[in-house]
Amino acid sequence: MVNRGPIIHVRNLVKKFDDFVANDNLSFDVNPGEIFGFLGANGAGKTTAIRILCGLSKPTSGEIKVAGFDAYNQVDSIKRNIGYMSQKFSLYEDLTVYENIRFYGGIYGIKYQEIKTLAEELIEKLGLTKYRNTLIESLPLGWKQKLAFSVAIFHKPKIVFLDEPTSGVDPITRRQFWEMIYEAAHNGITVFVTTHYMDEAEYCDRVSIMVDGRIEALDTPAELVRIYQTENINNVFIKIARNPDRMTVEK
Amino acid sequence: MISIRAEHLYKNYGDVQALDDISFEVGKGELFGFIGPDGAGKTTLFRILTTLILMDKGQATVEGLDVVKDYRELRSILGYMPGRFSLYQDLTVEENLQFFASIFGTTIEENYELIRDIYVQIEPFKKRLAGKLSGGMKQKLALSCALIHKPVVLVLDEPTTGVDAVSRTEFWDMLKKLKTDGITIIVSTPYMDEAELCDRVALIQHGQIMKIARPDQIIEDYRKKLYAVKTNNTYQLIQDLKQFPGTNTAFPFGQSVHFTPIDDSFKINNLSAFLSQRSHQNINVQKIKPSVEDCFMELMAKESVNKRQES
Numbered sequence: 001m002v003n004r005g006p007i008i009h010v011r012n013l014v015k016k017f018d019d020f021v022a023n024d025n026l027s028f029d030v031n032p033g034e035i036f037g038f039l040g041a042n043g044a045g046k047t048t049a050i051r052i053l054c055g056l057s058k059p060t061s062g063e064i065k066v067a068g069f070d071a072y073n074q075v076d077s078i079k080r081n082i083g084y085m086s087q088k089f090s091l092y093e094d095l096t097v098y099e100n101i102r103f104y105g106g107i108y109g110i111k112y113q114e115i116k117t118l119a120e121e122l123i124e125k126l127g128l129t130k131y132r133n134t135l136i137e138s139l140p141l142g143w144k145q146k147l148a149f150s151v152a153i154f155h156k157p158k159i160v161f162l163d164e165p166t167s168g169v170d171p172i173t174r175r176q177f178w179e180m181i182y183e184a185a186h187n188g189i190t191v192f193v194t195t196h197y198m199d200e201a202e203y204c205d206r207v208s209i210m211v212d213g214r215i216e217a218l219d220t221p222a223e224l225v226r227i228y229q230t231e232n233i234n235n236v237f238i239k240i241a242r243n244p245d246r247m248t249v250e251k
Numbered sequence: 252m253i254s255i256r257a258e259h260l261y262k263n264y265g266d267v268q269a270l271d272d273i274s275f276e277v278g279k280g281e282l283f284g285f286i287g288p289d290g291a292g293k294t295t296l297f298r299i300l301t302t303l304i305l306m307d308k309g310q311a312t313v314e315g316l317d318v319v320k321d322y323r324e325l326r327s328i329l330g331y332m333p334g335r336f337s338l339y340q341d342l343t344v345e346e347n348l349q350f351f352a353s354i355f356g357t358t359i360e361e362n363y364e365l366i367r368d369i370y371v372q373i374e375p376f377k378k379r380l381a382g383k384l385s386g387g388m389k390q391k392l393a394l395s396c397a398l399i400h401k402p403v404v405l406v407l408d409e410p411t412t413g414v415d416a417v418s419r420t421e422f423w424d425m426l427k428k429l430k431t432d433g434i435t436i437i438v439s440t441p442y443m444d445e446a447e448l449c450d451r452v453a454l455i456q457h458g459q460i461m462k463i464a465r466p467d468q469i470i471e472d473y474r475k476k477l478y479a480v481k482t483n484n485t486y487q488l489i490q491d492l493k494q495f496p497g498t499n500t501a502f503p504f505g506q507s508v509h510f511t512p513i514d515d516s517f518k519i520n521n522l523s524a525f526l527s528q529r530s531h532q533n534i535n536v537q538k539i540k541p542s543v544e545d546c547f548m549e550l551m552a553k554e555s556v557n558k559r560q561e562s
Contacts, residue, residue: 171502182489
């Protein structure tokens, strides 16, 4: 690996929509293999920042590098080197388990023979052999989310972005899901994750907390709990995010 | 005094059994929670109680009114906040509220007292289109609209899903206040920690109620010994706990891993020794009280064992 520095590098990121400042001078680094929790109140500007990091939206100003590529003019390279999943959109409901894997593998340019081998391995690993040809729409949510995550890292991206991946999932599946996240990070994939479950914030190596378009806190969960003199991240979050200055507008 | 009574409710969508023999009672003025993941049947149940869909079998009454026969009368005393934001995005905050007041034949002024504490927080934005509000503000407007006709029973379907921790706390504070006005409230949520804010809860999964009780009773009924285990390496800890011969369950829970042993003769020292052999440092094992989430997972495990034995 040539890239020994941070895998995500953000300096003074500003994003404006007309005169509304959605991201107000964000600066942070994410290290390779790290699980980075990106927390914030509703409307704090998380989604805007994630869209920029994924190459889907252009920053107004600032220096942003994702997997070594520039967020202004190398967005295609960024997209090839990241994976993405959210609770709202993950898999095609009207395709089967196998078809979804084949589809995503194809999009990322993996050769058909390789997709076939890897897909069968993955289906077996997830215990979905019986459901290989089942439409996604008839699978339970928990299985879908586990499959969606596996598909998001199928092309072995450097970074995977997870936007509220476990929302509404049952408590046991939620933990199995986090074990998959740990495993991915263990295998060197950087994980950038948002969540409203504050216990999940504790599983991250470091977390940032956004309020009003700015990062108000960034550290390891243990250090944040110590600095803010509370019991857990939930209370840190409430302390920091309780009194936002602005009433933000949903995009 | 009973406000809501459901007896043996069943509902299928094709092959999917959404409700599988649901029975419960909610007392007048009670704050009653349905706690469970997506797909547990919460929304289906609430739609039946609010007369929006019909059950396949069983019966239910709200304030003595039958949800099928007396649906017209029932609708006038129900306040309902659906899971998906369903106000008019292209009307302003104030217009939405006026609209809901007028279809129930009342005015904002007449019942302003009831919504005052909630509505004042969004009133500065009353000329703003509802579609342009942030998540927390939408939630407050939706609650105001559900309350403006002074309902006897309030039905809230996942009002805090996808909402940040601060807004969630504020929302539960509002519910506590409404309770003092004597309104019966049923609320559903996938967040297990919110169970503790209800008078009683039903833990629901796969269309079945696993348990109904007060939150403290649910915790009391937890029979297993539960330990919080911490070391310097959580990922490795989960792997190693799975290898430990005395492990029944091991699940990450925030800062620690919650562990239950197979049998009661379990000794903390044995586990500590096992972990330090596997080069863990800063090992800390403590017996703890369970949370509602621990209890939910324990019940889930029991159910799946029962299912396996049946099949």
